[in-house]
Amino acid sequence: MNRAAPLIAAHFLRARWRWQTLRGPRLDRYRERHARRIVAFARAHSPFYADHWRGHDPIEWRNLPTIDKQLMMANFDRLNTRGVRRADAEAVALAAERGRDFRPTLGALTVGLSSGTSGHRGLFLVSPWESAAWAGTILARTLTPRREPTRVAFFLRANSNLYEGLGGRLVRFRFFDLMLPVADAVAALNAFDPAFIVGPPSLLGFLADAREAGELRARPDRLLAVAETLEPQDRARLETVFAAPVGQVYQCTEGLLALSCPSGSLHVQEDLVAIQYEPLPGDAGRVTPIVTDLWRRTQPIIRYRLNDVLQLDPAPCRCGSPFQVIAAVEGRQDDLCHFLAADGTTRPFFPDTIRRAILLASPHILDYRATQERPGHLRVALALPPDIPFAPIADEVRANLTTTITGYACRPPDLTIEEGIPPPRRA
Ligand SMILES: [Zn+2]
Structure with missing residues (x-):
């Protein structure tokens, strides 16, 4: 210093x-x-x-x-x-x-x-x-x-x-x-x-x-x-x-x-x-x-x-x-996600926290998209190389997100993990 x-x-x-x-x-x-x-x-x-x-x-x-x-x-x-x-x-x-x-x-x-x-x-x-x-x-x-x-x-x-x-x-x-x-x-x-x-x-x-x-x-x-x-x-x-x-x-x-x-x-x-x-x-x-x-x-x-x-x-x-x-x-266009605390209130999570929880799950993830439809829920689409099986990576992402979110005294999230990223919608 x-x-x-x-x-x-x-x-x-x-x-x-x-x-x-x-x-x-x-x-x-x-x-x-x-x-x-x-x-x-x-x-x-x-x-x-x-x-x-x-x-x-x-x-x-x-x-x-x-x-x-x-x-x-x-x-x-x-x-x-x-x-x-x-x-x-x-x-x-x-x-x-x-x-x-x-x-x-x-x-x-x-x-x-x-x-x-x-x-x-x-x-x-x-x-x-x-x-x-x-x-x-x-x-x-x-x-x-x-x-x-x-x-x-x-x-x-x-x-x-x-x-x-x-x-x-x-x-x-x-x-x-x-x-x-x-x-x-x-x-x-x-x-x-x-x-x-x-x-x-x-x-x-x-x-x-x-x-x-x-x-x-x-x-x-x-x-x-x-x-x-x-x-x-x-x-x-x-x-x-x-x-x-x-x-x-x-x-x-x-x-x-x-x-x-x-x-x-x-x-x-x-x-x-x-x-x-x-x-x-x-x-x-x-x-x-x-x-x-x-x-x-x-x-x-x-x-x-x-x-x-x-x-x-x-x-x-x-x-x-x-x-x-x-x-x-x-x-x-990153937005906050909200997850449910044990007492039923919601807790905000910053995009960077979610991003890292997903990317740190596996070095094979090429790209992802995460969207939230309601508090406590998260939909994650993953892009993987063609030779990498999806299911084990999805399990890793699920485990990592759950650990991250429950680590902040929240209930386990309701997760949907999908293979392949749909093409972006242009505004
Ligand atoms: Zn200026």
Whole structure:
């Protein structure tokens, strides 16, 4: 932590400078230079990319063949530049999840399981330098510098090195488990008195209830919504109840993509990622992003096609930043599920908890879809490779979900497990 703090501070200053300085042609040149640099690095150090791009001109990086999560995972061992084997990384990440040991590392690298937008299992590797850059940049673009260290309360389903590293003179950081009962979270927040609360919108909603009921006395002057989509009506309510601005982070395994500015617009972090936008056929105004991370070298992310659907805002932001504004992130329509407590009341479960209970059941699950038709019930559709029998995997998923849900003092859930995912309904 002591070594991380100066590194975070250095990234904080650099990120602030880039935000204030990079404009127009200067930003274009900066991005071009870094994109070429990361492509050259990946070509030299990642056997997968060297093969994948064979016969293509690396200078024309915008036209290189794309990858997606499935391709990235299938070639994990040869894609990362540290020679980490997928089996080793997965074993570390799964053991950490199951044992609730929140410090999964392989050597100096942090290993994480993706809680991304689709059910595809994803693994990420982050070096200490990369996690300091992540933390420094988020802080540079969301915190207002003060004399005293800012107290930040960070609500996550599971802790990891990535988040633990945020400590020092700039910020005092405390982690709260998402599954902490709301009354306990409120008591802890009252004692900690954070200036800044980070958590999923659904959790922030519960805190707003507690604030309205007079139970939550902490008076944060800023909130940041992560991991789930922040709906406009939820944001409006949070801002009214807390009398504070509510920001939003758009990120995933693939790194930090966009952050809210002080004017409340979600800006693509143009100095961190180069995003190309592919129009959706027959859907004017909606695009799919292809992401090139300009910085991550441990697991280079280059021309990576995300499943998300974005609406871009053509108008410049009133904050003055030329960074592209995302009007809406669609396709991350996760909702809370409710299960029945022993006393007959219902208890909310966050999408990430359900997602992990399903994905951790078996490494064979390629994709899943979970829907709830009534409290206490869950319908789960699983996509498996053709050579894997369905019944044993379904039993594993059933057992894992039951253990997870009853582990929070709820009755065993009514589960329907189906083979194969029906095609999505387009809104
Ligand atoms: Zn702005």
